Amino acid sequence: MENKIIQGRTIKEWEEQYPLMSKIISTDEVFWTNSKYEKFADATKKISLSEKDVRDAEERLNRFAPYIAKVFPETEKTNGIIESPIVPIPTMQSKMEETYNQEILGQLLLKCDSHLAISGSIKARGGIYEVLKHAEDLAIENNMLTIKDDYSNIDSDKFREFFSKYSIAVGSTGNLGLSIGIMSAQLGFKVYVHMSADAKQWKKDLLRSKGVTVIEYESDYSKAVEEGRKQAEADPNMYFVDDENSTNLFLGYAVAAYRLKRQLEEMNVVVDEDHPLFVYLPCGVGGGPGGVAFGLKLVFKDNVHCFFAEPTHSPCMVIGLMTGMHDKVSVQDFGIDNITDADGLAVGRASGFVGKTLENLMSGSYTVKDEELYILLSMLSDSENIQLEPSALAGIHGPIQLFRDEAGQRYIENNNLKNKIKNVSHIAWATGGSMVPKDVMETYYKKGKEASATLNN
Ligand SMILES: *Cc1c(COP(=O)(O)O)cnc(C)c1O
Numbered sequence: 353m354e355n356k357i358i359q360g361r362t363i364k365e366w367e368e369q370y371p372l373m374s375k376i377i378s379t380d381e382v383f384w385t386n387s388k389y390e391k392f393a394d395a396t397k398k399i400s401l402s403e404k405d406v407r408d409a410e411e412r413l414n415r416f417a418p419y420i421a422k423v424f425p426e427t428e429k430t431n432g433i434i435e436s437p438i439v440p441i442p443t444m445q446s447k448m449e450e451t452y453n454q455e456i457l458g459q460l461l462l463k464c465d466s467h468l469a470i471s472g473s474i475k476a477r478g479g480i481y482e483v484l485k486h487a488e489d490l491a492i493e494n495n496m497l498t499i500k501d502d503y504s505n506i507d508s509d510k511f512r513e514f515f516s517k518y519s520i521a522v523g524s525t526g527n528l529g530l531s532i533g534i535m536s537a538q539l540g541f542k543v544y545v546h547m548s549a550d551a552k553q554w555k556k557d558l559l560r561s562k563g564v565t566v567i568e569y570e571s572d573y574s575k576a577v578e579e580g581r582k583q584a585e586a587d588p589n590m591y592f593v594d595d596e597n598s599t600n601l602f603l604g605y606a607v608a609a610y611r612l613k614r615q616l617e618e619m620n621v622v623v624d625e626d627h628p629l630f631v632y633l634p635c636g637v638g639g640g641p642g643g644v645a646f647g648l649k650l651v652f653k654d655n656v657h658c659f660f661a662e663p664t665h666s667p668c669m670v671i672g673l674m675t676g677m678h679d680k681v682s683v684q685d686f687g688i689d690n691i692t693d694a695d696g697l698a699v700g701r702a703s704g705f706v707g708k709t710l711e712n713l714m715s716g717s718y719t720v721k722d723e724e725l726y727i728l729l730s731m732l733s734d735s736e737n738i739q740l741e742p743s744a745l746a747g748i749h750g751p752i753q754l755f756r757d758e759a760g761q762r763y764i765e766n767n768n769l770k771n772k773i774k775n776v777s778h779i780a781w782a783t784g785g786s787m788v789p790k791d792v793m794e795t796y797y798k799k800g801k802e803a804s805a806t807l808n809n
Contacts, residue, residue: 356685358681358685358686359675359677359680359681363377363686363687366675366686370674370675372384372670372674373671373674373686376667376670376671376686376688376719377686377687377688379664379665379688379719379721380664381664381718381719381720381721381724381753382667382670382718382719383716383718383753383754383756383757383759383760384670384673384674384716384717384718384759385715385716385759385760385762385763386673386712386714386715386716386717388711388712389712389713389714389715389716390712390713391654392649392653392654392713393653394712395649395712395713396649396713398712399709401599401602401603401646401709403650405599405603406603406606406607406609406610406646406647406650408603409481409485409600409603409604409606409607410607410610412481412484412485412488413433413434413481413484413604413607414433415488415499415503416432416484416488416503417431417432417433417503418432418502418503418504419432419503419504419505419506419507420432420433420434421504422504422507423507423538424469424470424538426469426470427469427470430469433611434468434469434470434476434477434480435468435611436463436464436465436466436467436468437464437467437615438461438462438463438464438612438615438616438619438779439461439462439464439736439738440459440460440461440462441460441461441462441732441735441736441738442459442460443735443736444460444462444731444732444735444736444748445459445460446735447731447734447735448460448728448731448748448751448752451727451731451804451807452752452756454752454755454756455755456751456752456755456778457755457773457774457776458630458751458773458774458775458776458777458778459776459777459778460748460751460778460780461621461777461778461779461780462736462738462748462779462780462782463612463779463780463781463782464738464782465477465744465781465782465783465784466738466739466740466741466744466782466783466784466785466786467785467786468786470531470534470535471527471530471531471534471535471787472530472784472785472786472787472788473527473530473531473696473741473744473783473784473785473787474527474605474640474641474644474781474783474784475527475528475530475531475532475640475784476531477604477605477607477608477640477643477644478531478598478600478601478602478603478604478605478639478640478643479522479527479528479530479531479532479535479593479601479604480531480532480535480604481600481601481603481604481605481607482532482593482598482600482601482604483520483531483532483535483536483539483541483593484535485600485604486520486591486600487506487515487539487541490514490515490518491506491511491514494514496510496511496514506539511539511540512539512540513540514540515539515540515541516540516541516542517589518541518542518589518590518591519541519542519543519544519587519589519590519591520532520536520541520542520543520544520590520591520592520593521543521544521545521546521580521581521583521584521590521591521592521593522543522544522545522546522580522592522593522595523546523547523548523573523575523576523577523578523579523580523581523595524545524546524547524548524551524573524576524595525547525548525550525551525573525576525636525695525696525698525699526547526550526551526552526555526695526696527555527696527784528593528595529545529546529547529551529555529559529564529566530555530558530559530787532545532593533545533559533562533564534559534562534564536564537562537563537564542565543563543564543565544564544565544567544580544583544590545559545564545565545566545567546567546569546576546577546579546580546583547566547567547568547569547576548569548571548572548573548575548576548698549568549569549570549571549572550572550573550692550695550698551568551695552695552792554788554789554792556568558787567579572690572698572699572700573636573637573698573699573700574682574699574700574701577594577595577596580592580593581594595637595639595703596637596639596679596703596704596705597703597704597705598639599705601639601640601643602639602642602643602646602705602706602709603643604643605639605640605641605642605643605644605647606643606644606646606647606650607647608643608644608647609644609646609647609648609650609651609652610647610651612648612651612779613651613652616777621777623652623655623656623777624655625655625772626772626775627655627772627775627776627777628655628656628657628769628772628773628775628776628777629648629652629655629656629657629776629777629779630656630657630659630750630751630754630776630777630778630779631644631645631648631656631657631658631659631778631779631781632659632661632746632747632748632749632750632751632778632779632780632781633645633658633659633660633661633747633781633783634660634661634662634694634696634697634743634744634745634746634747634781634783635660635661635662635669635697635702635717635746636662636666636696636697636698636699636743637668637699637701637702637703637706638660638669638702638703638706638707638710639703639706640783641660641781641783642660642703642706642709642710643706644781645658645660645710645713645714646709646710646713649713657715657763657767658713658714658715659714659715659716659717659718659750659754660673660714660716660717660718661717661718661719661720661746661747661749661750662697662717662718662719662720662746663692663694663697663698663719663720663721663722663725663746664692664719664720664721664722665683665688665689665690665691665692665722666683666688666690666692666694666697666698666699666700667683667688667719668682668683668690668699668700668701668702669702669706669707669717670717670718670719671683671686671702672701672702672704672707673702673707673710673711673714673717674717676711678702678703678704678707678708679701679702679703679704679707680704681701682700682701683700683701684700688700692722693722693725693726693742694722694725694742694743694746695741695742695743696741696743696744696783696784697743697746715763716759716763718749718750718753718757720745720746720749720753722742723803724745724749725742725743725745725746725749726742726745726796726799726800726803727800727803727804727807728745728748728749728800729742729745729796729797729799729800730796730797730798730799730800730801730804731800731804732745732748733797733800738782739785739786739788739793739797740782740784740785741784741785741788741796742796743783743784744782744783744784744785745782747780747781747782747783748780748782750778750780751778751780
């Protein structure tokens with residue numbers, strides 16, 4: 353290990369250049385702030401995606417809304433728009449302040465993507481969007497649809513028969529497979545979901561019950577993606593959803609920002625120069641949290657500060673951003689095992705596309721121990737009666753780390769936020785959980801209670 357060369361340098365040399373590296377390698381928690389962070393106006397000049405692309409995605413989702421409302425009746429009350437609630441969690445905030453002995457200035461809000469319709473995770477944004485986009489492209493190319501039509505007509509034998517000539521493949525740690533699988537099967541596509549070893553049994557069972565072909569691997573996420581890609585390359589009628597590089601996924605996630613803006617307005621939560629917004633986003637390969645962060649920067653520009661959150665054993669994004677090596681390095685290169693109970697975040701190599709796109713827009717990235725995720729899981733359940741899967745808790749630890757860590761304090765000072773910090777709204781992005789079976793949730797909860805008990809002794 354000592355003498356191993358990673359992108360031209362030994363581990364020791366990487367550690368000398370980046371003071372946080374040895375802590376990352378030891379799987380200690382770290383809070384990293386981005387020295388390449390720039391003003392929005394400067395950063396966007398270097399990015400090829402723009403507001404127009406996100407608006408286009410938003411309009412596409414609006415076109416499909418009548419279809420979604422028809423085939424997924426749970427979306428009827430939102431007229432076929434798949435959107436999640438955002439709620440203040442004051443009891444949790446006090447409980448955290450007490451437990452960690454750390455004041456959290458400002459108010460803590462929870463964005464409940466855990467409760468998104470259809471697939472119960474953030475993947476119901478990008479994953480479903482990409483399948484709909486592909487379906488629309490195929491139907492328009494084959495003169496079955498124009499964008500002026502009533503898309504509820506897609507719920508018909510004619511369309512199902514048409515889509516059944518095509519198939520869709522994806523590699524996933526679980527939740528992306530759920531979203532892609534459920535949506536594609538509903539439209540009539542044949543679907544192949546390549547699952548990594550982290551994927552939970554109930555997710556595989558649920559997909560199989562919907563007629564999806566689930567292929568299992570002993571290895572991690574990167575292998576599942578590679579196999580999915582290979583399968584699709586061999587079949588011209590098969591479309592591969594590329595979680596590592598897809599702009600469609602990214603844009604589907606980004607639409608969240610416009611909707612969040614409206615929600616905050618309705619709640620009278622002000623975001624402006626004197627009322628900054630801090631957002632903490634659990635990160636796997638990067639597409640979900642990266643897409644949301646990109647949308648948020650388009651909407652709130654320099655008044656929003658976005659941080660990624662990863663498990664200490666899968667810190668691929670923080671390594672990629674910090675070193676600028678993005679997808680050229682993996683956590684395994686540095687001897688980190690990529691083994692975490694946060695299955696949605698169990699990714700060893702970050703998306704190069706996402707890392708490069710957000711290189712100058714992310715405020716920072718931090719890591720959280722699995723044990724802490726469980727403690728927060730049971731704490732949130734006790735204090736607010738909201739149940740999340742372990743991955744989704746990574747965001748909630750953000751405000752604690754921001755105020756606790758010296759780098760967080762420096763970030764606040766350097767960005768002239770010191771006298772505004774009491775006005776901050778912190779949004780923890782809760783990325784999944786409502787579909788976790790009750791017995792599985794109970795084991796999570798118990799683990800959290802046990803871990804908190806040891807913490808108190
Ligand atoms: C997939 C997922 C994430 C992260 O999204 P990426 O696009 O992989 O970065 C976060 N939380 C949950 C629950 C997820 O399923």
